[in-house]
Amino acid sequence: MPTETTYLELSDGKSHKFYEVTINDVEVTVRYGRIGDVGKTTVTSYDNAQKAHAEVTKLVNSKLKKGYERAQKGDRTKQPISRSDRRLARLNHLRRTGWKPLIKATLDAPFASKYLGKPWLSPGKTHPHCSGCGGALNFHFQLNLQELPESLQGKLGTGLFQMFTCFTCYLHFPEAVALPEAAKSTPPEPEISAEDAANLSKWAPSVIRDGFDEFHGRYMLQIVGWQPFDDYPFFEEAQETYGTEYSEYEEMLIFHVDENDCEFYDEDDPDRPTPIDIQLAWNRTADKLSGWGYWGQQVEHQYCRICNQPMQLFYQLGHGIEYEGSTGLDYDVDNLLLILQCAEHKDEFSCYDSAF
Ligand SMILES: [Zn+2]
Ligand SMILES: [Zn+2]
Structure with missing residues (x-):
């Protein structure tokens, strides 16, 4: 039986991820993660090819129900995770x-x-x-x-x-x-x-x-x-309204990040400001x-x-x-x-x- 791969993506503003299922006889390989990343892989073997096939159909249908769509790998590119997304999760109540x-x-x-x-x-x-x-x-x-x-x-x-x-x-x-x-x-x-x-x-x-x-x-x-x-508020207002203190780092991230700050970070440094961070900092001031x-x-x-x-x-x-x-x-x-x-x-x- 030839290898068969189903590739799905979900990209809707909140999520940007893929789900790929490959069946090879009795073996089912699932790979999933953020679009553009290698992702995680799991391999499961079944008693026979029929059972493996039934499992693949079940997995794919459940993903389609959740809003995934059949897609062409590479059509959508990797999206940077905004530093704001990660660092500011803590300040969500101030948003x-x-x-x-x-x-x-x-x-x-x-x-x-x-x-x-x-x-x-x-x-x-x-x-x-x-x-x-x-x-x-x-x-x-x-x-x-x-x-x-x-x-x-x-x-x-x-x-x-x-x-x-x-x-x-x-x-x-x-x-x-x-x-x-x-x-x-x-x-x-x-x-x-x-x-x-x-x-x-x-x-x-x-x-x-x-x-x-x-x-x-x-x-x-x-x-x-x-x-x-x-x-997000000016730090003094955050403190007085909610008792939340900003670090100097968050203050910079919220209001003062610009293109020049990128120089101080390596390309793959997760703290490197993304274009989204820079745009949001501009918007706020x-x-x-x-x-x-x-x-x-x-x-x-x-x-x-x-x-x-x-x-x-x-x-x-x-x-x-x-x-x-x-x-x-x-x-x-x-x-x-x-x-x-x-x-x-x-x-x-x-x-x-x-x-x-
Ligand atoms: Zn009044
Ligand atoms: Zn005057």
């Missing part, structure tokens, strides 16, 4: 979901969630001025609270959140305004003239690099979606919706002026955003701005500048 904005450069639209462009102003309202110096405020960011990830719908209030700043007085003016009933949703694919398309291709990379908007609000960096990621705020030097809770409860992270204007492989659009170089909100009084916002 929150943060949401990274997904960006598209396009023509400005009034009710969009966006960076830059023009703020929507209710009829009759003029561009706001600073209560300190009277100068026109700088507009940076607007969030349509009807367009949040589903699990956050209704939790962060309603209407349009807008962020204005006076960089002379260093005052921030976060505010949620009601949307008019006639507010239209933003068209997913607006018509763009050849001239605008040409401008946009230059505008987007330059505005991300140096933040200067030479078209004065004609274009926006629209937030077209949100990508969830695992977020970059701009994000919800999750944990990066406090920088120390935790300084802001309290709601109505109920006196500590406010929660609403949005972090951090190290900027990612767009087509570039990162930038820092709100304020060397600082992160935490926009905090009262969980109960959703019109109450406060800002905290954390030095990086």
